[in-house]
Amino acid sequence: MINELLLMNGYGVYVLSAFSFTLLSFITLYLVTKIQFVKEQSKFVKKFGSLDTEKANSAKSQRINKEILANAVNN
Amino acid sequence: MFKLFQPNKIFQLTSKAPKYVLFLFVIVLSIGLTEALILSPEDYKQSDAVRIMYVHVPAAWISLGIFSSITFLSISGFIFKNKNFFLIAKSLAPSGFVFNIIALVTGSIWGKPTWGTWWAWDARITSMLILALFYGMYLISWRIYENEDKVFKISSIITILGIINVPIIKYSVDWWNTLHQPASINIFSKSSIHSSMLFPLLVMTAAFALFSLLIFLMKYNTELIKIKNKGLDRL
Numbered sequence: 001m002i003n004e005l006l007l008m009n010g011y012g013v014y015v016l017s018a019f020s021f022t023l024l025s026f027i028t029l030y031l032v033t034k035i036q037f038v039k040e041q042s043k044f045v046k047k048f049g050s051l052d053t054e055k056a057n058s059a060k061s062q063r064i065n066k067e068i069l070a071n072a073v074n075n
Numbered sequence: 076m077f078k079l080f081q082p083n084k085i086f087q088l089t090s091k092a093p094k095y096v097l098f099l100f101v102i103v104l105s106i107g108l109t110e111a112l113i114l115s116p117e118d119y120k121q122s123d124a125v126r127i128m129y130v131h132v133p134a135a136w137i138s139l140g141i142f143s144s145i146t147f148l149s150i151s152g153f154i155f156k157n158k159n160f161f162l163i164a165k166s167l168a169p170s171g172f173v174f175n176i177i178a179l180v181t182g183s184i185w186g187k188p189t190w191g192t193w194w195a196w197d198a199r200i201t202s203m204l205i206l207a208l209f210y211g212m213y214l215i216s217w218r219i220y221e222n223e224d225k226v227f228k229i230s231s232i233i234t235i236l237g238i239i240n241v242p243i244i245k246y247s248v249d250w251w252n253t254l255h256q257p258a259s260i261n262i263f264s265k266s267s268i269h270s271s272m273l274f275p276l277l278v279m280t281a282a283f284a285l286f287s288l289l290i291f292l293m294k295y296n297t298e299l300i301k302i303k304n305k306g307l308d309r310l
Contacts (some may be wrong), residue, residue: 003184005112005113008117008122008126009117009122009123010122011122011123011124011126011188012123014124014127014184014185014187015112015123015126015127016125017184018127018181018184018185019108019111019112019126019130019131019179020178021177021181022134022177022181022185025173025176025177026286029169029170029173029290030289030290032294033169033290033294033297034293035294035296036297037215037294037296037297037300040300040301040304041300042299043300043304044300044304046229047304054118063304071093
């Protein structure tokens with residue numbers, strides 16, 4: 001049964017390599033995008049931490065900044 | 076209406092959505108893979124080689140769809156003077172490019188057992204390769220130009236030129252004698268593909284669409300944080 005599934009009447013090598021290439025491309029694109037996202041997020045948190053209280057409060061008044069910080073904590 | 080397209084409003088939604096989209100993608104992909112590799116029947120002519128269709132065709136459809144969306148968004152960005160349209164277009168491009176490459180590579184793998192060759196300068200394949208070049212130029216333009224107005228203009232010109240190629244890809248099988256067969260699936264008339272093959276094809280298309288949505292959301296969030304990082308530098 002498993003042999004039949006893998007061999008696919010002699011076309012297994014073509015079918016499985018096409019599916020493997022697709023899944024590998026998905027994983028690579030996902031990881032590259034995730035790494036870029038985490039990098040930018042940690043850059044933001046670092047920059048935010050270096051602000052003095054007044055500037056930090058002014059930046060925190062923006063909703064989007066609050067969201068980014070909240071997400072960074074959750075991740 | 077364009078208030079809905081403001082980054083602040085969108086980020087509230089896009090920052091939370093990826094985990095749900097990823098979950099849904101894994102479920103739909105699992106169903107799609109089971110259908111495509113195990114449950115769907117083999118073709119009477121191509122035997123099991125036909126299963127490559129379940130990754131090749133959705134990848135080609137989605138790469139064409141994304142390129143058309145990028146062009147529409149770039150033109151809308153100029154008409155409505157809304158930078159966010161360009162940002163959405165930029166965030167869509169990486170997944171469109173990867174789907175284009177998947178379509179080319181899986182097509183090449185499919186070509187060997189069915190046509191006896193990995194590559195042919197057939198009208199459909201060549202026009203898909205040209206689309207990949209336009210995707211490449213679009214992505215490079217965002218990397219090399221620092222000036223915002225310049226990058227909006229250059230990237231839009233690339234998409235407008237590239238969109239001419241999209242109908243050529245679609246109708247290449249009708250206009251020229253190619254190795255590709257004419258379309259088996261028609262929206263306005265009866266499809267010639269059997270439902271036992273149509274179902275896995277549609278499920279895999281849904282899975283690929285969810286994946287491009289996931290990548291788009293992650294990329295868009297990254298772009299918004301990049302803008303906010305620049306904002307913090309100016310404080």
